[in-house]
Amino acid sequence: MLPSILVLVLAAVAQPPRIFDRVVLGGRVMDPASRLDQVRNVGILNGRIAAMSAGPIRGRDTIDARGLVVAPGFVDLHAHGHDDESYGYYAMNGVTTALELEVGVGPVDRFYADRTGKARVHFGGAASHFFARRIAFGDTLIPYDQRLADTSTKWSHTPTNATTIPTVRRVLAEELDQGGLGIGMGIAYTPGASAVEILRNFELCAEHRVICYTHIRGAGGGVGGFGGLQEVLTDAMVTGAALHVVHINSSSGANGGSPDAPEFLRAIRKARAHGVDVTTEAYPYTASSTLLQSSLYDRALDTPGYDFDRIVWAATGEHLTRESFIRYRAQGGVIVHIGGPDGNLHPIFRDSLVMVASDAVGYVNHRGNPRLAGTFARVLGRYSRDQGLFSLMEALRRMTIMPAERLQGSVPAMARKGRIKVGADADLTIFDPATVIDRATVEEPAQYSAGILHVLVAGTPVVRKGALVEGVFPGQPIRREVRGSAR
Numbered sequence: 001m002l003p004s005i006l007v008l009v010l011a012a013v014a015q016p017p018r019i020f021d022r023v024v025l026g027g028r029v030m031d032p033a034s035r036l037d038q039v040r041n042v043g044i045l046n047g048r049i050a051a052m053s054a055g056p057i058r059g060r061d062t063i064d065a066r067g068l069v070v071a072p073g074f075v076d077l078h079a080h081g082h083d084d085e086s087y088g089y090y091a092m093n094g095v096t097t098a099l100e101l102e103v104g105v106g107p108v109d110r111f112y113a114d115r116t117g118k119a120r121v122h123f124g125g126a127a128s129h130f131f132a133r134r135i136a137f138g139d140t141l142i143p144y145d146q147r148l149a150d151t152s153t154k155w156s157h158t159p160t161n162a163t164t165i166p167t168v169r170r171v172l173a174e175e176l177d178q179g180g181l182g183i184g185m186g187i188a189y190t191p192g193a194s195a196v197e198i199l200r201n202f203e204l205c206a207e208h209r210v211i212c213y214t215h216i217r218g219a220g221g222g223v224g225g226f227g228g229l230q231e232v233l234t235d236a237m238v239t240g241a242a243l244h245v246v247h248i249n250s251s252s253g254a255n256g257g258s259p260d261a262p263e264f265l266r267a268i269r270k271a272r273a274h275g276v277d278v279t280t281e282a283y284p285y286t287a288s289s290t291l292l293q294s295s296l297y298d299r300a301l302d303t304p305g306y307d308f309d310r311i312v313w314a315a316t317g318e319h320l321t322r323e324s325f326i327r328y329r330a331q332g333g334v335i336v337h338i339g340g341p342d343g344n345l346h347p348i349f350r351d352s353l354v355m356v357a358s359d360a361v362g363y364v365n366h367r368g369n370p371r372l373a374g375t376f377a378r379v380l381g382r383y384s385r386d387q388g389l390f391s392l393m394e395a396l397r398r399m400t401i402m403p404a405e406r407l408q409g410s411v412p413a414m415a416r417k418g419r420i421k422v423g424a425d426a427d428l429t430i431f432d433p434a435t436v437i438d439r440a441t442v443e444e445p446a447q448y449s450a451g452i453l454h455v456l457v458a459g460t461p462v463v464r465k466g467a468l469v470e471g472v473f474p475g476q477p478i479r480r481e482v483r484g485s486a487r
């Protein structure tokens with residue numbers, strides 16, 4: 001009898017042993033926010049990180065992370081694919097939060113309602129200038145999932161007029177009130193929008209204290225125009241709005257080797273030094289991707305010597321000719337545009353201002369730009385490990401705490417993401433630093449990245465032992481809490 005009495009006495013005086021929902025044991029925890037780089041055991045309870053310990057801990061489920069890096073789940077600020085297949089590619093690439101900020105989503109309410117309870121990763125979107133223009137000019141309203149083949153141009157090309165500016169403003173304000181994460185403006189895609197219309201959007205961002213996300217104006221086919229950058233920098237300065245310039249690699253012309261590309265980052269750095277709240281991002285491919293019917297290709301047919309062969313029709317993988325360009329442009333759909341050598345991007349990625357964001361577009365017939373499947377593993381494996389552009393900690397910083405901190409001022413939920421500490425969301429990406437690599441290519445895009453072994457979204461594995469877990473949907477809506485709203 002004595003031993004069991006002893007046990008009872010000990011149990012009464014000692015702390016009851018905590019049993020976590022799940023524990024990640026023996027991994028090299030790398031947290032760029034705190035600079036922690038140590039072997040730790042991580043305990044997860046109710047979707048949050050509840051313990052970090054060098055000593056033993058126990059859970060109802062155990063993930064053995066010995067020999068692996070345990071990083072905060074990657075935060076992708078620029079993700080267009082919001083279907084189950086895309087979410088699978090994100091998860092296998094270590095992404096736990098995928099946000100459509102460049103051009104936004106509309107209506108915001110419907111975007112969230114359609115995905116809640118059905119997403120492998122956290123998701124969210126900005127209020128959309130495109131959507132507001134569709135309403136202002138009486139164009140068809142296209143559900144988010146059907147926009148890829150839409151060939152209407154009323155919303156994009158009709159010039160601003162005195163009556164449409166207030167409508168655009170009203171719609172964007174309503175969409176922000178629905179919890180939109182900021183205002184997404186693909187300015188290059190709306191040649192009808194005047195400089196004043198764009199300025200008004202920046203005023204709205206300033207009033208609502210949200211970020212304006214912009215694909216700046218520029219010449220067609222992914223080649224940048226410096227005037228496009230000057231426009232948004234001026235608007236941010238004049239209004240005091242926060243500005244995020246998406247894909248500085250393609251918008252500066254770096255993809256094609258433009259000698260002016262470094263000037264874009266120089267201007268952004270100088271503007272920051274003068275108090276403008278501006279940030280930027282890049283994806284690690286010189287191949288771009290967009291819709292062939294979009295305004296980016298308005299001038300292709302009139303450009304002498306235009307190289308149609310560099311454009312790949314995603315649905316079939318065929319390279320275009322002048323004839324097929326015309327045919328497919330009338331039909332509408334996704335293309336991949338081949339760029340220059342990969343080294344063109346190294347000066348962009350060497351700059352500490354540049355976050356990693358994928359600009360992922362959902363595949364068509366399992367084809368499209370490999371950035372959907374490979375972006376984050378490519379930066380870790382190729383740019384950091386193999387080419388030494390930056391340390392592993394620095395690579396992780398660009399894809400975790402940097403984007404999370406960018407958003408958390410306007411989106412409080414992001415203050416619990418992008419970092420590993422007690423109280424943070426248990427979004428974790430566990431990978432082998434020796435083998436992590438992208439495998440998707442322009443020719444064979446439907447290939448998951450390698451070396452990403454376990455991915456937890458709010459504490460639930462969506463990737464386990466290197467394979468996608470089917471039938472689990474722990475992804476939560478990332479939405480602004482608007483005062484006075486029910487949510």
Ligand SMILES: [Zn+2]
Pocket residue numbers: 102186215246247
């Ligand atoms: Zn873009």
